[in-house]
Amino acid sequence: MVRTLLQFGLFLLLAAVICFSFITPAPQQQIGEASRIFYYHIPMAWVTVLAYLINLIYSIRYLKTRAVLDDWRALWSAEIGTVFCLLATLSGAIFAKVTWGVYWNWSEPRMLSIFMLLLIYGAYLSLRAALANPERKGLLSAVYAIFAFPAVPFFVFVFPRITESLHPAESVLDKNLEMQMSGPVLWIFLLSLFCFTALFFWIFSLGNRLQRLRLAVNGGA
Amino acid sequence: MNRSSTWITKAAAVFTKDLRCELRTRYSLTTLAMFAFTTLVVVSFSVGQGGLSPRVQAALFWIIVFFSAMSSLAGAFVKEEDTGTAQTLRLYASAPVVYAGKLLFNMLLLFLLSLLVTPLYIIFMNITQVNWAILAAVIALGVVGLAGATTIIGAIVAQAGVRGALLAVLSFPVLLPLLVLAINGTTAAFDMSGWTNAIDSIRLLAAYGVIMITASSVLFEFIWNG
Known part of the structure; x- marks a missing residue:
């Protein structure tokens, strides 16, 4: 009963986000109508990072507990993360085309870091596909997920520092993106962020429930 | 004999064993050398006659090194799994x-590779001015980072059934920061812009190597002992 109410509430809130994101004035006047994508693009990128962090947490946990469910949770959050990562990359490329005139710009650290996540997710999933033994699969992919992690903060924090000396003009791009977040824009954005996060956890828990049932039926743990 | 000296002696013994096996067959060395040589010739044959900017020259150099390294760095562990000697090695040392x-x-292999590739690359690509000190520092640290990151991935790949391209697929995201930094540093060596442009990349390359080797030595335990 409570679950149904929560799901219905999430549906109403997401519907509200969609409505308000289109009927209010565009959040950024210079970019115009296209800047509405920001209500969706940033939450998607946030969910991508969140999914990767959860994957990392369960990978570390798996190394300790060796529980089948922890491995499943790591995999499932990586799978959801990949979908959101693809969506964030695509919407980001469209956004970049409208604001900067190009679909892709390698000196933009945010684009690089989302691309890095896409590569890591891809490599993680292809490693899992290559392994046959379930225990080795869980163990080796957990180690890989932990090992690949340091590359992500590099592109977020370190990379902008070393490229600025080479391309000083690129930092101008960031100024175009700055939004005056105030009043309704901020509220819709925060609501959208909340809804996407809730959506992620809902999908995540659905998969976990399904896997628990599967294990119970097959006589597992 | 105290504990730390047995540790070093045993590591040295593992290293000497690998080196001796390698010198008997020369499989990794020949593969690595031929792979590097082929890509080098293709690159210089098609675009080598001058006109390339230092940045492009630096990028092509590291692409050659990266893919050559990918061709044989998993070998050290794949060999143990293939010949069934991994179990004995587990009994021998932690x-x-x-x-x-x-x-x-792996560091030795990559060091030999860079000794072969660097002079040939400079000759074939007709690079007239090189800041040797910067180039040596970038390549040395690049080799350490490359070996530090790929050794553990080689161990992962050795336990997977399909090996072929898996090492490159798994290594690329992890090695991307290293490649960016190494290309930045090498550009500074080729365009003679001096240490001020290179020093940031060199420092970060050193940090990268330290992070990778530290993380690997913690995580390797899980891969090796299951």
Whole structure:
């Protein structure tokens, strides 16, 4: 009963986000109508990072507990993360085309870091596909997920520092993106962020429930 | 004999064993050399006659090194799994010791590779001015980072059924920061802009190597002993 109410509430809130994101004035006047994508693009990128962090947490946990469910949770959050990562990359490329005139710009650290996540997710999933033994699969992919992690903060924090000396003009791009977040824009954005996060956890828990049932039926743990 | 000296002796023994096996067959060395040589010739044959900017020259250099390294760095562990000697090695030494031995061996392979590729690249690509000190520092640290990151991935790949391209697929995201930094540093060596442009990349390359080797030596335990 409570679950149904929560799901219905999430549906109403997401519907509200969609409505308000289109009927209010565009959040950024210079970019115009296209800047509405920001209500969706940033939450998607946030969910991508969140999914990767959860994957990392369960990978570390798996190394300790060796529980089948922890491995499943790591995999499932990586799978959801990949979908959101693809969506964030695509919407980001469209956004970049409208604001900067190009679909892709390698000196933009945010684009690089989302691309890095896409590569890591891809490599993680292809490693899992290559392994046959379930225990080795869980163990080796957990180690890989932990090992690949340091590359992500590099592109977020370190990379902008070393490229600025080479391309000083690129930092101008960031100024175009700055939004005056105030009043309704901020509220819709925060609501959208909340809804996407809730959506992620809902999908995540659905998969976990399904896997628990599967294990119970097959006589597992 | 105290504990730390046995640790070093055993790691050295793993390294010498690998080196001796390698010198008997010369499989990794020949593959690595031929792979590097082929890509080098293709690159210089098609675009080598001048006119390339230092940045492009630096990028092509590291692409050659990266893919050559991918062609044979998994070998150290794949060989153990293929010949069934991994179990004996587990009995002989603990995980960090085996890791240290294999890391040293991979570093040696990459060091020899860069000794072969660098002079040939400079000759074939007709690069007239080189800041040798910067180039040596970038390549040395690049080799350490490359070996530090790929040794553990080689161990992962060795336990997977399909090996072919998996090492490159898994290594690329992890090595991307290293490649960016190494290309930045090498550009500074080729365009003679001096240490001020290179020093940031060199420092970060050193940090990268330290992070990768530290993370590997902690995580290797799980791969090796299951």
